[in-house]
Amino acid sequence: MENKTPVVRIKELSKSYRRGSQIIPVLQNITLDINAGDFLALMGPSGSGKSTLLNLIAGLDQADQGSIIVGDADITLLSETELADWRAGHVGFIFQFYNLIPVLSAYENVELPLILTDLSKKKRRDHVEHALSLVGLEDRMDHYPSQLSGGQQQRVAIARAVVTDPTLLVADEPTGDLDRKSAEDVLQLMERLSKELGKTIIMVTHDPRAAKRACSMKYLDKGILANDTETRL
Amino acid sequence: MILKLVFKNAFRQKLRAALTILGMCIVILAFGMLRTVISAWYAGVAASSANRLVTRNAISLIFSLPISYKEKIRSVNGVNIVSYGNWFGGVYIEEKNFFANFAVEPVTYLNLYPEFILSEEQKTAFFRDRKSCVAGQKLAKRFGWKINDSITLKGTIFPGNWEFVLRGIYDGRDETIDETQFFFHWDYLNETVKKSAPRRADMVGFYMIGIAKADSAASIAQTVDGLFKNSYAETLTETEKAFQMSFVSFSEAILTAIRLVSFMVIVIIMAVVANTMAMSVRERMREYAVFKTLGFGAFHILGLILGESLVITSVGGTIGIALTFPVVKAFGKAVSNWIPVFIVEPETIYMDIAAILMVGVVAAIIPSWRAVTMRIADGLRSIG
Ligand SMILES: Nc1ncnc2c1ncn2[C@@H]1O[C@H](COP(=O)(O)OP(=O)(O)O)[C@@H](O)[C@H]1O
Ligand SMILES: [Mg+2]
Numbered sequence: 300m301e302n303k304t305p306v307v308r309i310k311e312l313s314k315s316y317r318r319g320s321q322i323i324p325v326l327q328n329i330t331l332d333i334n335a336g337d338f339l340a341l342m343g344p345s346g347s348g349k350s351t352l353l354n355l356i357a358g359l360d361q362a363d364q365g366s367i368i369v370g371d372a373d374i375t376l377l378s379e380t381e382l383a384d385w386r387a388g389h390v391g392f393i394f395q396f397y398n399l400i401p402v403l404s405a406y407e408n409v410e411l412p413l414i415l416t417d418l419s420k421k422k423r424r425d426h427v428e429h430a431l432s433l434v435g436l437e438d439r440m441d442h443y444p445s446q447l448s449g450g451q452q453q454r455v456a457i458a459r460a461v462v463t464d465p466t467l468l469v470a471d472e473p474t475g476d477l478d479r480k481s482a483e484d485v486l487q488l489m490e491r492l493s494k495e496l497g498k499t500i501i502m503v504t505h506d507p508r509a510a511k512r513a514c515s516m517k518y519l520d521k522g523i524l525a526n527d528t529e530t531r532l
Numbered sequence: 533m534i535l536k537l538v539f540k541n542a543f544r545q546k547l548r549a550a551l552t553i554l555g556m557c558i559v560i561l562a563f564g565m566l567r568t569v570i571s572a573w574y575a576g577v578a579a580s581s582a583n584r585l586v587t588r589n590a591i592s593l594i595f596s597l598p599i600s601y602k603e604k605i606r607s608v609n610g611v612n613i614v615s616y617g618n619w620f621g622g623v624y625i626e627e628k629n630f631f632a633n634f635a636v637e638p639v640t641y642l643n644l645y646p647e648f649i650l651s652e653e654q655k656t657a658f659f660r661d662r663k664s665c666v667a668g669q670k671l672a673k674r675f676g677w678k679i680n681d682s683i684t685l686k687g688t689i690f691p692g693n694w695e696f697v698l699r700g701i702y703d704g705r706d707e708t709i710d711e712t713q714f715f716f717h718w719d720y721l722n723e724t725v726k727k728s729a730p731r732r733a734d735m736v737g738f739y740m741i742g743i744a745k746a747d748s749a750a751s752i753a754q755t756v757d758g759l760f761k762n763s764y765a766e767t768l769t770e771t772e773k774a775f776q777m778s779f780v781s782f783s784e785a786i787l788t789a790i791r792l793v794s795f796m797v798i799v800i801i802m803a804v805v806a807n808t809m810a811m812s813v814r815e816r817m818r819e820y821a822v823f824k825t826l827g828f829g830a831f832h833i834l835g836l837i838l839g840e841s842l843v844i845t846s847v848g849g850t851i852g853i854a855l856t857f858p859v860v861k862a863f864g865k866a867v868s869n870w871i872p873v874f875i876v877e878p879e880t881i882y883m884d885i886a887a888i889l890m891v892g893v894v895a896a897i898i899p900s901w902r903a904v905t906m907r908i909a910d911g912l913r914s915i916g
Contacts, residue, residue, distance in 0.1 A: 350909075384826045386826070388827075392825050392826070398819075399824070400537070400819055403537065404533070407533055407536075411533065411823075411826060412827065415826070420607065
């Protein structure tokens with residue numbers, strides 16, 4: 300955990316939305332380094348821009364100003380298609396509402412990101428089974444999302460996020476829709492991913508209990524990053 | 533797996549998918565029926581030979597031509613056979629039993645129509661007996677006629693009761709050939725008319741000309757008409773196709789309307805399928821956003837949506853095509869007295885397939901465009 304090389308370097312990042320003629324600044328001049336292997340919790344009130352920042356880091360959205368360097372690539376310079384390819388290889392996503400494809404089985408949902416790779420069917424099977432056993436659902440491979448509980452669905456989503464072995468895991472309120480017990484399981488799982496597998500995780504949450512699981516915490520308010528809130532646990 | 537996804541997506545909203553497929557099926561069936569009606573109308577035109585010309589009175593079909601023209605026409609270069617005849621217009625028992633009946637010169641007529649297939653014995657029997665007649669297989673079946681049956685037609689243009697003996701039943705060479713015709717010896721007609729109405733004798737309604745080379749049709753027609761220019765009965769000679777066309781063109785307006793309706797039903801189903809696709813895609817925006825998040829590109833999204841649209845149109849369309857055959861057959865049977873050739877043409881099936889593909893593609897355009905251009909962040913936010 301003492302790896303201090305930053306894997307994400309955000310410099311003077313700004314983003315605003317236009318609503319009619321009005322320009323609403325959402326993120327203002329954000330500068331932030333995230334070290335490899337870090338488990339960062341991003342907190343802040345609703346509407347403060349957490350999701351927007353996370354989406355920018357994950358290459359889902361384009362910034363107005365500033366740069367985001369992930370590994371050795373400045374993703375603010377990539378085109379839409381380059382960004383899609385980059386995401387496929389470098390980022391794993393965990394959403395609040397799991398976002399599994401309802402007509403695909405757990406196995407197929409996890410296999411989905413691998414379809415874009417040139418792995419053989421056999422290799423894909425190995426990866427999917429490994430990822431599902433990591434989240435403890437190897438016996439639910441053939442279940443469809445509707446046959447799984449919320450917590451189980453989120454664990455399948457986590458398996459889908461890690462199956463490509465991405466540089467970065469991003470999670471937007473991963474426990475926001477779960478009961479306390481399931482949330483606990485999911486958080487434990489993420490903690491393990493960070494501690495045992497050395498994954499770099501950025502998690503947006505406004506649940507202090509969730510934030511406590513992380514190794515560091517940043518606080519965002521009205522689009523401005525509060526600098527002195529970093530806490531080491 | 534992508535293929536499985538396409539199929540599963542297509543049938544996710546079971547009722548909606550079923551209704552859309554039903555609509556597609558009915559539209560393709562209706563389209564096939566309408567196209568078949570149109571091609572049935574043109575059956576005479578389609579079956580006409582490029583090697584046959586028809587000569588008739590230049591004023592109108594109801595005026596006739598002297599029999600003496602026969603030799604002059606035969607002398608024209610490039611003319612192989614000359615036959616002739618009259619529209620007889622006889623009624624079998626009742627008006628409603630309508631069928632086409634002609635008085636023709638038997639030998640030349642059958643030479644000109646090799647598509648009417650008759651056994652050698654029947655042919656000889658027909659040629660030998662002056663009061664004999666030949667009927668198409670469908671017509672004979674309709675009235676239960678057998679060889680050597682005697683048949684009485686009531687004359688309308690040529691009054692009186694006319695007795696014939698059925699000496700031949702012809703088969704069409706293929707299913708596009710009209711098997712409901714009835715013809716008999718022109719000589720029999722002419723001799724009877726000679727006695728009852730001598731002024732109407734030795735006149736024919738039309739000449740049928742067999743020519744050696746189809747591409748000399750125009751010049752031969754011109755030469756023939758030139759022969760009788762400034763005579764008291766000028767002629768109009770045209771290809772059999774053009775002659776048949778002149779019957780169809782009476783009803784051209786109706787055919788245009790049918791054609792228009794056949795395309796309109798396609799446009800309607802296009803709107804219906806497009807609506808189904810728009811609803812499905814809107815409900816699944818979030819899923820497409822997830823696909824994009826995972827790195828799937830525009831082509832994948834397009835493939836998913838287009839594939840789904842094509843699954844719906846092809847399933848419905850294929851059932852529609854499959855139903856077209858029995859329905860056309862049943863319908864054809866019901867109307868066979870009025871429409872002699874009622875069959876599904878290969879072109880109709882090609883047009884069906886083109887319609888299926890076109891509807892599928894058109895219906896997918898707007899939803900695909902929406903899904904492809906949607907911003908991921910917005911898509912993830914949308915309620916699915
Ligand atoms: N597509 C958009 N168009 C306009 N405004 C947006 C859009 N997305 C987000 N916003 C606005 O940006 C602000 C930050 O949103 P968000 O990043 O989702 O906040 P958080 O995740 O911290 O709750 C909010 O005021 C929201 O209304
Ligand atoms: Mg948010």
